[in-house]
């Protein structure tokens with residue numbers, strides 16, 4: 001198997017090394033992995049995801065994406081971000097645009113600047129955008145402004161937009177935190193199918209243990225700045241849960 005993302009002894013802090021959020025994370029995510037990150041609030045799940053596309057830079061250690069070390073180098077970052085799609089809890093769609101226009105925005109990094117500015121897309125690009133909306137069951141909403149859609153529909157537009165980017169990696173930071181249980185499961189199973197069918201590496205942070213258990217082909221958990229658990233969803237035990245969410249750090253450490 002080939003590594004999609006590798007963390008080697010990654011230390012990251014927003015406020016100096018004595019308040020490090022990540023304190024020596026070692027982790028290899030293989031190509032095509034469907035990986036869920038658990039951890040109490042503030043344990044660094046979002047930080048870990050941001051290290052992958054270089055939004056935050058570790059002060060020690062290295063993060064490697066598809067064989068390229070994430071650095072501050074602009075062209076490296078552009079290359080990594082081009083192939084790394086992001087799905088957000090708050091959808092991050094452009095509200096005044098339609099569902100189709102939002103999906104087409106996912107193709108923008110590949111379009112010459114003037115065409116992006118004019119919003120001029122070819123018939124083939126529009127057809128591809130419509131096909132992506134069809135894949136998420138929203139072909140009949142293509143021309144509707146996204147601020148008129150439900151949360152679940154918005155997140156499906158978010159998925160179609162990310163696929164328009166033709167990513168090799170999808171990072172999703174709490175993608176179902178604002179959704180009801182049925183819609184949440186719909187979104188998670190779509191992401192898992194995408195990973196299986198297209199071989200895309202998917203890394204998702206979640207707070208819902210039951211979803212992690214049923215969808216996580218691999219579950220990792222952060223505790224006190226390090227990787228505390230690395231297991232299969234089906235093998236996530238009460239001891240694991242106690243360790244991740246235990247009330248006192250002493251108890252959590254077991």
Ligand SMILES: Nc1ncnc2c1ncn2[C@@H]1O[C@H](COP(=O)(O)OP(=O)(O)OP(=O)(O)O)[C@@H](O)[C@H]1O
Pocket residue numbers: 014015021039040041042043044045046047048
């Ligand atoms: N931009 C920032 N500036 C300063 N500190 C930050 C910043 N982002 C996060 N932090 C701090 O880093 C720590 C880890 O935050 P992070 O958002 O990665 O945690 P998380 O596990 O994603 O939490 P949650 O489950 O609440 O989303 C927290 O203590 C947080 O306050």
Ligand SMILES: [Mg+2]
Pocket residue numbers: 045046047173205
């Ligand atoms: Mg977070």
